[in-house]
Amino acid sequence: xxxxxxxxxxxxRLQSAPSSKVTDSIEYLLLQTSYGTHHWTPPKGHVDPGxxxxxxxxxxxxxxxxxxxxxxxxxxxxxxxxQYPVRGKPKTVIYWLAEMKDYNTxxxxxxxxxxxxxxxxxxxxxxxxxxxxxxxxxxxxQFLCAKE
Numbered sequence: 001x002x003x004x005x006x007x008x009x010x011x012x013r014l015q016s017a018p019s020s021k022v023t024d025s026i027e028y029l030l031l032q033t034s035y036g037t038h039h040w041t042p043p044k045g046h047v048d049p050g051x052x053x054x055x056x057x058x059x060x061x062x063x064x065x066x067x068x069x070x071x072x073x074x075x076x077x078x079x080x081x082x083q084y085p086v087r088g089k090p091k092t093v094i095y096w097l098a099e100m101k102d103y104n105t106x107x108x109x110x111x112x113x114x115x116x117x118x119x120x121x122x123x124x125x126x127x128x129x130x131x132x133x134x135x136x137x138x139x140x141x142q143f144l145c146a147k148e
Contacts, residue, residue, distance in 0.1 A: 002083070002090040006056040007044025009080075009140055010065070010072065012100040012118065026144060027118040028137060029100075029107070030127050031064060034114040040127040043067075044093055053094050061098075065116070066108025072098040078143055082132050097140055 010029040030040040045060035047053060058069045078097040083090060107116050119127060121141045125134040 002092045003086065004047045004053075005044050005091065005093045006047060006053045006060065007042050007093065007095050008057050008061045008072070008098045009042045009095050009136070010061070010067070010098050010100060011140075011144070012103050015103060024120070026141065027120055028124040028140075029065065030117050030119060030124060031109065031113040032115040032117075034112060038114070039129055040117070041133065042095065044095070054096065057094070057096055064110050064112055066110075067100075067105065071101055071105050073101055074098050075144075078140065080136050080139065082136065084130075084132060095136065097143070 011026050012029075014025040014027065029042065031043055032038055032040050043061040043064040045056065045064070047056045048059075051059070054074075058072075061067050061072070062069070075097040080095045082093045082095070084093075085091065109116060117123075117127065121137060124137050128134050128137060
């Protein structure tokens with residue numbers, strides 16, 4: 001049985017001059033784990049009994065980043081499922097996309113993470129070492145730019 005986890009890819013828009021391109025004004029939230037290889041990832045975690053996937057994504061975001069559901073806008077039309085092995089066992093992670101309503105909302109980390117960064121696409125891809133996460137961030141970025 002595959003381990004199942006869910007999370008949110010969270011972004012915010014810089015309050016920049018109207019002349020700047022949309023692509024330059026988007027930053028993504030990545031958290032650095034305080035365990036293992038200290039990798040960078042969006043907030044995510046395992047599905048608890050009785051929870052649906054989206055409930056898990058919001059709960060984990062609240063636990064790991066201190067963000068409440070009402071501080072985020074879920075973006076319709078984007079959902080990504082990743083599958084990869086972890087310690088020899090299959091893992092499925094489902095991500096939704098959410099925008100911060102207030103650019104300045106404070107991030108409050110749990111003990112599971114030791115740092116966070118708001119990063120533009122190129123830097124976010126450098127921090128996210130895993131190819132599937134890099135590809136997902138690029139896909140999200142294209143999705144957001146196409147919506148403009």
